[in-house]
Structure formats: structure tokens, C-alpha cells
Amino acid sequence: MEPESTVTTCFRHAKVESHVRCTRCDRYMCPGCMREAAVGHQCVECVKEGARSVRQPRTAFGGRVSAVPVVTYVLIGLNVLAYLGELVRPAIVDRFSMLGGRLVGPDGMTYLYDAFAPAGYHAEGLVAGEWDRLLTGSFLHALPTDPPFGPLHILMNMAALWQLGRVVEGQLGRVRHLALYVLSALGGSVLELLAASPGTQSVGASGAIFGLGAAYYVMARRLGGDLRGVNQFMVFLLAWMVLSAGLTSWQGHLGGLLVGAAVTAAYAYAPRNGRRALVQAAACVTLLALLALCTWAKVAELTGGAA
Numbered sequence: 001m002e003p004e005s006t007v008t009t010c011f012r013h014a015k016v017e018s019h020v021r022c023t024r025c026d027r028y029m030c031p032g033c034m035r036e037a038a039v040g041h042q043c044v045e046c047v048k049e050g051a052r053s054v055r056q057p058r059t060a061f062g063g064r065v066s067a068v069p070v071v072t073y074v075l076i077g078l079n080v081l082a083y084l085g086e087l088v089r090p091a092i093v094d095r096f097s098m099l100g101g102r103l104v105g106p107d108g109m110t111y112l113y114d115a116f117a118p119a120g121y122h123a124e125g126l127v128a129g130e131w132d133r134l135l136t137g138s139f140l141h142a143l144p145t146d147p148p149f150g151p152l153h154i155l156m157n158m159a160a161l162w163q164l165g166r167v168v169e170g171q172l173g174r175v176r177h178l179a180l181y182v183l184s185a186l187g188g189s190v191l192e193l194l195a196a197s198p199g200t201q202s203v204g205a206s207g208a209i210f211g212l213g214a215a216y217y218v219m220a221r222r223l224g225g226d227l228r229g230v231n232q233f234m235v236f237l238l239a240w241m242v243l244s245a246g247l248t249s250w251q252g253h254l255g256g257l258l259v260g261a262a263v264t265a266a267y268a269y270a271p272r273n274g275r276r277a278l279v280q281a282a283a284c285v286t287l288l289a290l291l292a293l294c295t296w297a298k299v300a301e302l303t304g305g306a307a
Helices: 044-053 070-088 091-096 133-139 152-172 174-195 206-223 228-243 250-269 276-302
Strands: 034-036 041-043 102-104 110-112 122-124
Touching: 041 044, 070 091, 070 133, 070 152, 070 174, 091 133, 133 174, 152 174, 152 206, 174 206, 174 250, 174 276, 206 228, 206 250, 228 250, 250 276
Parallel strands: none
Antiparallel strands: 034 041, 102 110, 102 122
16 A cells, blocks of 8 residues: 655645745745745735735825825826827817807807807807816817917926826825815816806816915925925915916916815815715815806806706
8 A cells, every 4th residue: 555645735736846834824835826924934815815904004194105196197198188189179179178158150250158149149168068168178278379378388287287296196195186186177167267257268287286286385284394495385386376367367276276275174184083084075075066056156147047
């Protein structure tokens, strides 16, 4: 009678001879399933199980620590793709730019909006139900033939998004950063709708970027430390908003700034317990509802209650 085989094999690869046990589950494992641990070696399944039980590191604002600002890269990519689309088809600007309302006559000319326009005229903008303009206008920029900035418009905005976005996303995490960007963009569009002429047509990511600037300031205040550089940055940002008032939409800049500050304040001062994420999300949803209500009220005013 032949003696019983004493050859041990890997618990995952039955044909591979193994002589090392996992220090956690005591099963035999082959070199391909072996991972170095603090003491001895563990199998891949125990390593995965241990990783699930380890608490993920969070920033002071509740965001997950991430070395790669994925959202910032994606936002820059979307802006660049939209600009390339404009170059190929300039009509995109007319359809998707931020616009409260205007009339297009039978001759194709545009006129000031009037809720009681004669037959043959049709409305464009938010008054015509094109609410998507509140956000899409923030991904468009001035064409090369548009004064005074032309292609400098998108170059300056993307440079600012690159600089600010990486810092803000690193502190807030991806989801909070995206919510901040979108709400700031909407805030700029809504204030423009409320404070500018309904026929004002605007494009640009400036509202969202001013929101990131406000977030940078609020985060720095919350974290403490030397604020001289941060204060100088805010002075520059506010000075740019004032100086560019005659060239671009100051309403969009101010709206993005105010909404960005409000969102980040909710992130920064939410209670640091198990309900922090819920409080932060509730603040964002509340602000979104307020922006929607302001938009609806203004559109209803322009259309004579037909919104």
C-alpha cells in the first residue's frame, strides 16, 4: 500500500504545490497569491478583507483623500470639447448660451422679449422653456471673432480652473467638488437672469470659477494658518470682478462667488459626526431648490405668469 501524499497545494490553485500558510486564515498559498504583511505573509483574500475594514482617510471637509483631481480634469476636457464644437458649428453658441429671453422675427432678426409679441415671432431662451441654458452656457466660451477676449476667454478660464480646481478638489473630494462647481455655475446664471437685461446673452465658466475662488477662501479660513496670501488672492478676485464689469457679466461672477461661498460654508461648518454628509447634501439640495424657485419666479414675471 502506497503512503498517503503529503504534498500541500494552494487553496486557490489546486495544481500548484505550496508550503507557506497565510498568517491570518492559515491556508496554504502559492507565490502568486502571497502578499507581504506586517508579520509574515497573507493571501490575497485576507488582504482584500482587511482593506475593507480599514477606514478610508477623509479631509477636514469630509472628502475622500485622492491624489488625482479627476473631476477637474474632466471639467477642463468638457470645456475644451465644447469650444471645439463651437469652432466647427458656431450656431451652438446661439442655442446653448445663457439667455433670459428674446424674440426672433420672421426676418430672422432678434428683438427684445415681449410676452405679447405679434404672430410670426417666436421666443428663445429660458422664457421658451430652455432651462438647460442655465448650465450649458457655463461650458461655452467666446469665439475667436468675439471681442474683447476671443480665445483668451477659454485660456484664462481653464488656467484658473486648473490652478483652483486641484486645490479645492483635493480638500473637498470629487463629489463635493462637482456639486460646488455645478451650483456655482447655476448661481451665476440665475443672478444674471435676475439682475441683467433678459436679452443678455453670455457664455463662460467664470461663474463656476469665481465659486471655486470663494471656496478656496472659505476653506483657508476654516483651516486657519497664515491668511495673507489668501486675502491677497481675494482682493485680486474682487478687483477683477469690478474691472471686468463693462466687458463681461459681473452678475455671473458675483452669483458664482456668493453661491460658492454658501456651499463651502455648509461643507466647512457641518457637524463632524455621522450626519455630516447628510447635512452637506441637504444644504446643496436646498440651495438648488432656491435657485430653481428664483428662476421660475423671474421667468413667470417675464412671460406674464405663463411659465
